[in-house]
Amino acid sequence: MVADLPSPREQVLRTALRLFTEQGYFNTSVHDIARMAQVSIGSIYHHFKDKEGIAKALFEQLVTRMGAAFDAIEDAHKTAHDRCHAVVELLFRMTEAEPAVMAYMLHAQHQEFMPGELPVCSSRPFTQMRAMATAGMDTGEMRRMDPLVAATCLFGGPIRMISLRLDGILKNPLPQYLDEVWSASWRSVTA
Amino acid sequence: MVADLPSPREQVLRTALRLFTEQGYFNTSVHDIARMAQVSIGSIYHHFKDKEGIAKALFEQLVTRMGAAFDAIEDAHKTAHDRCHAVVELLFRMTEAEPAVMAYMLHAQHQEFMPGELPVCSSRPFTQMRAMATAGMDTGEMRRMDPLVAATCLFGGPIRMISLRLDGILKNPLPQYLDEVWSASWRSVTA
DNA sequence: GTCTATATCCAGATAGAC
DNA sequence: GTCTATCTGGATATAGAC
Incomplete structure (x- = not known):
């Protein structure tokens, strides 16, 4: 049996936490998150309403x-x-x-x-x-x-x-x- | 003798303080400052290098x-x-x-x-x-x-x-x- | 659910007349 | 020193194929 990879949602939250605290919310673009989380932009907007939604979650x-x-x-x-x-x-x-x-x-x-x-x-x-x-x-x-x-x-x-x-x-x-x-x-x- | 009006520089700083604290730095555009301070954009950029320069001053x-x-x-x-x-x-x-x-x-x-x-x-x-x-x-x-x-x-x-x-x-x-x-x-x- | 490509908007900053 | 008009980049968010 194989360990599940972290879900994209989790990956995004993890990455967002890191970038928001290192650079600040406004200095972090959704593209930055997508790139570092190795997830596409489209996927992010599928899981979260918008950028603010990431911060809220x-x-x-x-x-x-x-x-x-x-x-x-x-x-x-x-x-x-x-x-x-x-x-x-x-x-x-x-x-x-x-x-x-x-x-x-x-x-x-x-x-x-x-x-x-x-x-x-x-x-x-x-x-x-x-x-x-x-x-x-x-x-x-x-x-x-x-x-x-x-x-x-x-x-x-x-x-x-x-x-x-x-x-x-x-x-x-x-x-x-x-x-x-x-x-x-x-x-x-x-x- | 007439009281000097506040210099544009002072006006800008006063307004920036108000807007930065009320709405946050990143939610405040230089245009917002210009409008509320009753100063033109050009004038702001004459007195300050850039937006960050306002915050620093x-x-x-x-x-x-x-x-x-x-x-x-x-x-x-x-x-x-x-x-x-x-x-x-x-x-x-x-x-x-x-x-x-x-x-x-x-x-x-x-x-x-x-x-x-x-x-x-x-x-x-x-x-x-x-x-x-x-x-x-x-x-x-x-x-x-x-x-x-x-x-x-x-x-x-x-x-x-x-x-x-x-x-x-x-x-x-x-x-x-x-x-x-x-x-x-x-x-x-x-x- | 995930992706790429794209539309749209608006901010910061500049040019150049006065 | 001050102004208006304008340029330009980059951000958010969407469209639509897979």
């Missing part, structure tokens, strides 16, 4: 993946502290393993090429993160503060680290900063 | 402005605590007063349309912020940690708040969160 795929990963974290850990810590650890590891995924989720200005769509930080993974923070205040693990402020204090530093890493400012892999960053973040929200 | 102008504002803060305050606090306060006030300026500095993926330029977070204002954090460790106001981590802990939360505000997630003006956010940030870097 890609975004949904990644949002779903991250959402599932966060669900798993909620199952595996019960305190807000452990859940939020696990989220940051996951994000840091993912940034190293699949920088393009993180870049597409964080950096891209989706509103510019997917007009009418909600901004990234309204997507489910971000909502989940905010819910975890809020839960921590309800259980008393964290001190009472504005919910959005709480989430921002917990995750703002780590997310900023990811940006610096993606921009090449941080030379070392993120996980080695995990303890230092996390203890600072947690300290900022406890009584 | 705009960026330099804003970087210079922020750099000067930060210099003033360094003059007016002597401790790292007071300086960093003043920076966050300034950024929060600026986000409300001139959201487009903050959006262009923070949100825009400049690498996409100014290839070869250094990323935003290598620009002087960001360097100044990191230097202030480092100074705070030297004076003993802050505990010792990796310099980049320290800066990120101090400013990552506030910057994230600005993003949320620019994206319309935060409904209230930033200054009203200043105390809560700042005390959390500072707490995260002190012994």
Whole structure:
């Protein structure tokens, strides 16, 4: 038996992720994608409505993946502290393993090429993160503060680290900063 | 005596800032700028080498402005605590007063349309912020940690708040969160 | 479902009069 | 320095055979 080759649809999404993050959405032509994915233009337009459709499908795929990963974290850990810590650890590891995924989720200005769509930080993974923070205040693990402020204090530093890493400012892999960053973040929200 | 009308160059920069942040660089044509700035295309290309030249000039102008504002803060305050606090306060006030300026500095993926330029977070204002954090460790106001981590802990939360505000997630003006956010940030870097 | 060839459009940039 | 008119390339998207 023979392993299936990746479907053209998958090939296109994979290639689009790479090119969109390396060169930007607007600097990437559909021809570029076709060429690098070894698929014809016609085939792309058969599978996707238009160029924006590629970006949307890609975004949904990644949002779903991250959402599932966060669900798993909620199952595996019960305190807000452990859940939020696990989220940051996951994000840091993912940034190293699949920088393009993180870049597409964080950096891209989706509103510019997917007009009418909600901004990234309204997507489910971000909502989940905010819910975890809020839960921590309800259980008393964290001190009472504005919910959005709480989430921002917990995750703002780590997310900023990811940006610096993606921009090449941080030379070392993120996980080695995990303890230092996390203890600072947690300290900022406890009584 | 009559007030000078804004020079065409200024008009173009003003308009470009507005359109680039509202619609994005690639969704804005030079014709759009010409029309809204009430200047002819030819005139634009007389003052700027090309479209990218507009973006670069705009960026330099804003970087210079922020750099000067930060210099003033360094003059007016002597401790790292007071300086960093003043920076966050300034950024929060600026986000409300001139959201487009903050959006262009923070949100825009400049690498996409100014290839070869250094990323935003290598620009002087960001360097100044990191230097202030480092100074705070030297004076003993802050505990010792990796310099980049320290800066990120101090400013990552506030910057994230600005993003949320620019994206319309935060409904209230930033200054009203200043105390809560700042005390959390500072707490995260002190012994 | 996949391909090639092509239509259509519009952006960036220039020429050259005033 | 400013303007209008124009050139030109390249992008998105489609047509229609296989």
